[in-house]
Each structure stands twice: as C-alpha cells, then as structure tokens.
Amino acid sequence: MRPSDRPAGTAETPEADDVHVTRPYAHAQRPSEQPAVRRFLLTVVEGPGAGTVWDSASDSCSLGSHPSNDFTLDDPTVSRFHCEIRVSAKGTRVKDLDSLNGTVLDGVQVAEGYLRGGSLLRLGRVVLRFDFSPDSNRLLVSERTRFGSLVGTSVAMRMCFALMERAAARDVTVLLEGETGTGKSQAAQAIHQESARRDKPFLTVDCGAIPSDLLESELFGHEKGAFTGAAGRRIGAFEEAHGGTVFLDEMGELPAELQPKLLRVLETREIRRVGTNTYVPVDVRIIAATHRDLRAEVNAGRFRSDLFFRLAVLRLTLPPVRQRPEDLGLLVERTLSTLGADPERTQALRSPGFISRLQQAAWPGNVRELRNYLERCLVFEDTLSLADVAPASGGTEVDPTQPYAEARRRALEDFEQRYLRALLELHQGKVSQAASAADMDRVYLYRLLRRHGIKP
Numbered sequence: 001m002r003p004s005d006r007p008a009g010t011a012e013t014p015e016a017d018d019v020h021v022t023r024p025y026a027h028a029q030r031p032s033e034q035p036a037v038r039r040f041l042l043t044v045v046e047g048p049g050a051g052t053v054w055d056s057a058s059d060s061c062s063l064g065s066h067p068s069n070d071f072t073l074d075d076p077t078v079s080r081f082h083c084e085i086r087v088s089a090k091g092t093r094v095k096d097l098d099s100l101n102g103t104v105l106d107g108v109q110v111a112e113g114y115l116r117g118g119s120l121l122r123l124g125r126v127v128l129r130f131d132f133s134p135d136s137n138r139l140l141v142s143e144r145t146r147f148g149s150l151v152g153t154s155v156a157m158r159m160c161f162a163l164m165e166r167a168a169a170r171d172v173t174v175l176l177e178g179e180t181g182t183g184k185s186q187a188a189q190a191i192h193q194e195s196a197r198r199d200k201p202f203l204t205v206d207c208g209a210i211p212s213d214l215l216e217s218e219l220f221g222h223e224k225g226a227f228t229g230a231a232g233r234r235i236g237a238f239e240e241a242h243g244g245t246v247f248l249d250e251m252g253e254l255p256a257e258l259q260p261k262l263l264r265v266l267e268t269r270e271i272r273r274v275g276t277n278t279y280v281p282v283d284v285r286i287i288a289a290t291h292r293d294l295r296a297e298v299n300a301g302r303f304r305s306d307l308f309f310r311l312a313v314l315r316l317t318l319p320p321v322r323q324r325p326e327d328l329g330l331l332v333e334r335t336l337s338t339l340g341a342d343p344e345r346t347q348a349l350r351s352p353g354f355i356s357r358l359q360q361a362a363w364p365g366n367v368r369e370l371r372n373y374l375e376r377c378l379v380f381e382d383t384l385s386l387a388d389v390a391p392a393s394g395g396t397e398v399d400p401t402q403p404y405a406e407a408r409r410r411a412l413e414d415f416e417q418r419y420l421r422a423l424l425e426l427h428q429g430k431v432s433q434a435a436s437a438a439d440m441d442r443v444y445l446y447r448l449l450r451r452h453g454i455k456p
Contacts (some may be wrong), residue, residue: 035141035155037087039133045120046127048075058137060086062295063123064097068309077101077124080305081295085115085130092130094121098296148190150183151334154324160187163316168194173266175251175311176289178318180426181368184289185249187318192245197285200244203237208250209428216258217274226275238271238282245285251311252292252303259304266310286311291426321366325359328370332358335371341378349377364422417452420445429456 042054042061054061054071061070066080073082079099086093092115096103104122105113115121119130142161145153152158167174168191176184185204192202210218217226221236237246248254254262265271266286270279288311297303321328332355336346348354363369427434431449435442449456 036136036138038092039135039137040085040087040092041131041133042071042085042121043129043131044073044126045129047073047125049073049126055133056087056137059088059139060084063128064099064295066298066305066309068312073123073126075124075126078126079124079299081299082123083121091115097293098299099123100299145330147187148193149186149334150190151330152324152327153330154319154327156319156324157327160316160318163314164191165194167191167314167316170314171196171285173285173311173313174287175294175313175315176287176318177293177315178291179320179364179366180291181366182318182320183367184318185247187316188245188247188287188289191287192247192285195245195285197244201241202245202247203241204247204249205237206249208253208433212255212258215255216261219258220261220271221273223273223275226273230275233273236271236273238265238284239280241284243283245287248286248288250290251288252290252294252297254303256302256304259307263304263307263310266307321363321370328358329355331367331370332374335367335374339375339378345378349374364418365425413452416448417454420448420452420454424449424454424456431456 037059040056040061042056042063044050044052062081062084063069063071063073063078064080064082065073065075065078069081079097079101081097082099083094083096083103086095093112094103094105094110094115095112096110101124102109104110105115106119115130117130117132121128121130139155139159140162141155141158142165144158144161144165145151147161147164150157150161152161164187174188174191176187178184188204189202192198205215205218207215217230217234217236219236219238221234221239222230224230224232248262261272265282265284268279269283270281272279294303294308294311298305298308321331332349336349358370365372423434423438424431427437431445432442435445438445
C-alpha cells in the first residue's frame with residue numbers, strides 16, 4: 001500500500017518480525033492453554049521524568065496525567081487520558097483518546113497507528129521510546145467457556161470471563177465497555193448472579209432512554225409534592241435494590257448535573273430523594289456500562305474525572321464479534337437454543353459452511369445483529385443472503401470496470417445507509433439525540449434520511 005492510499009490518522013502495519021505474540025488471539029485455543037504476549041518497555045527520553053522506564057505487565061497500557069493510568073505522566077501538556085497501547089496478534093497499536101495535543105508517532109500525528117521497536121511517541125512535551133522486551137507476559141484467562149448467558153472459547157472472551165470471575169468474588173464497582181450489542185447487560189446480570197448478592201434485586205436503569213428531568217427521580221426517588229405531578233412518595237432504584245445490584249446502562253449519557261450526585265452514592269453509599277434534605281443509607285453494588293470511551297469524554301470535559309475514577313475500579317471491555325470469529329459456532333448454537341426452534345429447521349444454520357459464511361461478515365451490531373439475522377432465517381426458513389451484513393473488510397466490493405466517480409458514489413451511498421441505520425438503532429429512532437451524538441445538524445440528518453428512504 002502506498003502512503004497516499006492509507007486513511008488519514010493511521011500508520012502502516014508493521015512487518016511480522018516487529019511483533020511477537022506467543023499465542024495469537026486469532027487462533028482458537030484449548031481452555032487449559034495460557035496465552036502470552038510480548039512484554040514492552042516505555043522510556044521517557046524527553047520532558048519531565050526523563051529516564052523513567054515503565055515495564056508492561058499485561059497486553060495494554062494507558063498513558064496520561066490522571067493517576068488512574070497505568071503509566072502516569074506528570075505534565076500539564078499531557079491529557080488526563082492521552083492514549084492507549086495494546087498488543088494483539090496483528091501487532092502493537094497506539095490509539096489516541098481524543099487528547100488535547102494529539103499523539104505523534106515517529107513524527108506523524110495519528111489517531112491510531114502501529115508501533116515498531118524503537119518508535120518514538122510524543123505526548124505534549126513528553127517523548128517516549130517504545131521497545132520490545134525478550135520476555136513475555138502471561139495473560140489472565142479463565143478455563144470457562146461460558147459465563148452466565150455469555151459463551152466463547154476465544155482468548156478475548158476467556159480473558160473477560162477471568163475478570164468477571166474476580167468481579168463476582170469482590171463487591172467492587174464495575175465499568176463494562178464495548179460496542180453496542182456485545183452483551184454488556186448479560187455480563188452485568190452474570191456478575192450479579194455469581195456474586196454474594198445473587199438473592200437480592202437486580203435493577204436496570206437506562207441513562208440514555210430516560211429524560212434527564214425524570215432520571216433523578218428514577219435513581220434517587222422523590223417525596224410527595226417535590227414537583228408537579230409528584231402525587232406521592234416514590235422509592236428510587238438505589239433504595240429499591242437495597243442489598244442487590246443497580247445496573248446503570250449507557251453511563252456515557254448521564255447528564256452533567258447528576259454526575260456529582262452519583263459520585264456521592266459511590267463515595268458515601270447514601271442518597272437524597274428529590275424534595276428532601278435527609279440522606280438515606282443504601283447498600284447496593286453498582287455496575288455501569290457504556291459504548292463510549294469515557295476517558296475521551298473526560299478529556300472533552302463532558303464527564304467528571306473523579307466519577308470515572310470511582311466507576312472504573314474494575315474495567316472490562318467486551319470484544320466485538322469480528323474480533324472473535326472462532327466463537328461464531330457457539331454463538332449460533334446458543335442463540336438457536338434460546339429461540340426454541342425445531343432442530344430440523346435449524347440444521348442448515350448449524351452447518352460448517354454456513355458458520356464459515358458468517359465469519360466473513362463484520363457484524364457491526366455484534367451479537368444482537370447476529371440474533372436478528374438468525375431469527376429472519378427461521379422466519380423465511382432459509383439461509384438468507386449476507387448482502388445486508390457489512391463485510392469483514394468494512395467496505396463494499398470494488399468493481400474496477402466502473403468509472404471512478406460512479407464507484408465512489410455507490411460506496412458513499414452504501415456507507416451513509418449503513419451508518420444512518422446503525423445510528424438510529426443506537427438511539428432508538430430519536431433523531432435529535434442521534435444528530436447530537438453524530439455531531440451534525442438535525443435538519444441535515446433529516447435530509448439524509450429522506451434521501452435514502454429511511455424512516456426514524
């Protein structure tokens with residue numbers, strides 16, 4: 001690939017010899033095998049703390065000025081959560097977290113790029129040298145291939161299961177991260193069911209689906225006459241779930257005015273109902289989930305750093321389906337069993353050929369999209385075409401016999417249609433909310449929807 005052909009903000013993929021993964025994530029492994037990734041070192045060569053060396057102990061490292069980072073850089077030009085380095089089978093990548101001054105890799109500012117041994121990273125005034133170590137780090141993986149309703153034999157999922165086991169054994173606050181449809185709500189339920197609170201309530205509050213003026217009452221409750229329409233006292237989720245777990249879904253949508261109130265719950269374990277000055281103690285375990293990167297939200301000033309610090313006692317990122325294609329057979333089996341279909345009708349959906357076809361798709365909607373697709377197959381009693389599912393390459397098929405302008409127009413239309421459908425699904429068809437999240441004018445979004453014949 002020529003440099004001019006690469007997307008802006010990315011760096012060239014390293015050669016195979018530049019990175020070593022003892023047991024690559026891409027291959028299925030027996031649960032008894034313990035994978036390892038190559039250890040790496042970060043050395044401050046310029047700026048405050050010059051000469052400081054950081055040695056990795058896992059497959060990732062977050063860098064920034066906030067003390068909750070793996071490697072804290074005490075410099076005002078470094079964002080609180082500046083960037084993240086992660087080792088995978090495809091190489092070692094650095095990802096900028098929407099930092100203020102950007103991440104510069106070997107002289108080029110990148111949104112995401114691959115690191116080589118000896119690469120230099122500039123974060124504000126700080127310059128770090130990245131080096132590989134001859135040693136490897138063993139990854140913490142579970143021997144389980146099922147946790148609650150979640151299934152998977154891939155290393156990525158068994159690493160999640162290992163963290164979920166620890167979360168269930170300890171009464172700590174958990175932050176679940178990952179794309180839409182990866183199973184964050186199922187993970188929260190599974191952690192609750194395996195914890196000491198399993199016999200107590202498990203309540204879910206969707207912070208993105210409830211209007212901000214009602215969300216406070218939903219969480220904390222209210223007294224009679226606290227506001228217009230408050231005809232009686234209402235007990236909020238934190239009181240109702242006493243002794244159990246409150247699952248706060250879409251935490252990234254929590255209004256700014258409620259963030260300090262949630263912080264108080266995490267710090268003091270007490271709440272105050274709307275319309276009263278009396279504080280009530282509560283005994284709840286909080287599990288939060290978000291499809292956003294809250295570190296980037298902190299950098300942008302939309303999310304409190306102290307609240308993130310309290311929520312992220314244990315962070316767990318659920319991998320998308322495209323990063324664990326070896327799990328598709330198990331996912332299909334699990335989904336079909338929950339649908340209760342006749343085994344004779346689902347035989348074709350379990351065939352190796354059909355599973356292989358599923359592995360070629362990217363599944364941007366992840367497990368939720370896969371379930372919907374399998375349901376459609378059962379309704380029509382046929383293995384439907386995967387034409388409507390995004391290809392694993394993330395783009396449409398290129399036809400070099402077409403003129404460039406026509407091929408470009410078709411590719412742009414395909415992207416717009418898929419993006420708009422995913423955007424509306426994410427925000428439950430709420431155009432105003434979708435436009436705000438996509439950083440576009442609401443009128444322009446309506447115009448795009450009409451152009452492509454998409455109804456909210």
